[in-house]
Amino acid sequence: MSNLFFLNEIKPLDKEIMRKAKERLDNLAKPIGSLGNLEQMAIKLSGITGQMYNKLEKxxxxxxxxxxxxxxxxxxxxxxxxxxxxxxxxxxxxxxxxxxxxxxxxxxxxxxxxxxxxxxxxxxxxxxxxxxxxxxxxxxxxxxxxxxxxxxxxxxxxxxxxxxxxxxxxxxxxxxxxxxxxxxxxxxxxxxxxxxxxxxxxxxxxxxxxxxxxxxxxxxxxxxxxxxxxxxxxxxxxxxxxxxxxxxxxxxxxxxxxxxxxxxxxxxxxxxxxxxxxxxxxxxxxxxxxxxxxxxxxxxxxxxxxxxxxxxxxxxxxxxxxAFNIIEAATAVINNMATFEEAKVDVENYKDFWRNDEDF
Known part of the structure; x- marks a missing residue:
């Protein structure tokens, strides 16, 4: 039987883990969305694998x-x-x-x-x-x-x-x-x-x-x-x-x-x-x-x-x-970058700097 019979069994990306990945990225010590497509790649990878943290070593x-x-x-x-x-x-x-x-x-x-x-x-x-x-x-x-x-x-x-x-x-x-x-x-x-x-x-x-x-x-x-x-x-x-x-x-x-x-x-x-x-x-x-x-x-x-x-x-x-190199960079961001709390950044005192990406 051909694999074409399995086409209807393909499932969409895991939206819940993607939501969690975006939440983590938004809380990293940087302006929201400031790493652009790297952040989107990390979110997409999470949706593909069902895991927030991914390593692409092989x-x-x-x-x-x-x-x-x-x-x-x-x-x-x-x-x-x-x-x-x-x-x-x-x-x-x-x-x-x-x-x-x-x-x-x-x-x-x-x-x-x-x-x-x-x-x-x-x-x-x-x-x-x-x-x-x-x-x-x-x-x-x-x-x-x-x-x-x-x-x-x-x-x-x-x-x-x-x-x-x-x-x-x-x-x-x-x-x-x-x-x-x-x-x-x-x-x-x-x-x-x-x-x-x-x-x-x-x-x-x-x-x-x-x-x-x-x-x-x-x-x-x-x-x-x-x-x-x-x-x-x-x-x-x-x-x-x-x-x-x-x-x-x-x-x-x-x-x-x-x-x-x-x-x-x-x-x-x-x-x-x-x-x-x-x-x-x-x-x-x-x-x-x-x-x-x-x-x-x-x-x-x-x-x-x-x-x-x-x-x-x-x-x-x-x-x-x-492209592998860039995608791996995206995983490094979500895997290794510190959150505001971990970096001890007081966001409340820097609201004008840590602004939403919609302001750019």
Missing amino acids: KAVVIMCSDNGVCEEGIASAPQIVTYTQTTNFSRGITGVCVLAKHEGADVIAVDVGVKGIIDSPSILSRKIRMGTSNIAKGEAMTKEEAIKAIDIGFDLVRELKDKGYKILGTGEMGIGNTTTSSALLIALTDCEIDEAVGYGAGLTLEQFNKKKEVIKRSIAINKPDKNDPIDVLHKLGGFDIAALVGMYLGAAYYRMPIVVDGFISVVAALIAYRLNSLAREFMFPSHVSKENGYNIAIDELNLRPILNLDMRLGEGSGCPL
């Missing part, structure tokens, strides 16, 4: 890796073999996300859900569905059953990692051509204009960029996805990497784990998860604003505020370790 970025059949249309600046090469490089610890994760003390877990080629490495989780999706410019990317299988892979992996003691997860992807599949998904889901959703990806020429848009238009016309059915859109236009990320977001909500959303591809997967169950968004922390076209459309519908804006567009989950 954390991981999970990278879903898969190839995309649409690459045969010549819409990518890099050859398709780069998916295979970079996936194996994750096990060597030399990619951008690996360097940032090591700096933060986070693990990197690469998952082969559809890389074109055989990867024989104990450091890469093998969950291969098949060697890449089909060409969306000629037909459906995958069957509905394959899409659900990919979702289940991501969902089950969250449970496995929670059982291993991980406290927070980040999401990344690797798959040449996946800005094309992501843009196609976004247009099909939201009816946005193609120029709003399609960017230059990893560095297309103008000729390649125009071809990319033409291929996306043709793919949507051929497949005729039903925007009111997220699974229909996903299996017709998506990738195994994106589908597995959808499963991770749903699994995080079901198993009550905070999960960090990376850039454009990840946020489109998050949008699909949200369309399947709107409660999924309550467990998400967007890491950074992506420079890729279309990101703002998805994040606006999710009504989430990215933590950072560093002009990043690498992918791989590279924004997640940076």
Whole structure:
């Protein structure tokens, strides 16, 4: 039985513990609300875990890796073999996300859900569905059953990692051509204009960029996805990497784990998860604003505020370790900062200073 049958069992955040967390934050030795989004993150974490005090000492970025059949249309600046090469490089610890994760003390877990080629490495989780999706410019990317299988892979992996003691997860992807599949998904889901959703990806020429848009238009016309059915859109236009990320977001909500959303591809997967169950968004922390076209459309519908804006567009989950650091800072505030009473601050004598945040 697919994990999709458990979607109705996802519960909202714990409002009572969130109220208590806010009460503690309001009584810390500072003006109310003066630590801004750090306070909101701490409150949200409490609602997710059901605990006021949280420690995120064990954390991981999970990278879903898969190839995309649409690459045969010549819409990518890099050859398709780069998916295979970079996936194996994750096990060597030399990619951008690996360097940032090591700096933060986070693990990197690469998952082969559809890389074109055989990867024989104990450091890469093998969950291969098949060697890449089909060409969306000629037909459906995958069957509905394959899409659900990919979702289940991501969902089950969250449970496995929670059982291993991980406290927070980040999401990344690797798959040449996946800005094309992501843009196609976004247009099909939201009816946005193609120029709003399609960017230059990893560095297309103008000729390649125009071809990319033409291929996306043709793919949507051929497949005729039903925007009111997220699974229909996903299996017709998506990738195994994106589908597995959808499963991770749903699994995080079901198993009550905070999960960090990376850039454009990840946020489109998050949008699909949200369309399947709107409660999924309550467990998400967007890491950074992506420079890729279309990101703002998805994040606006999710009504989430990215933590950072560093002009990043690498992918791989590279924004997640940076966000981990900020989220951990939020836990340090609520866990370790003194209250007025503990700091021996006489608030009554400093009413003009310790003012309500509404006065700012």
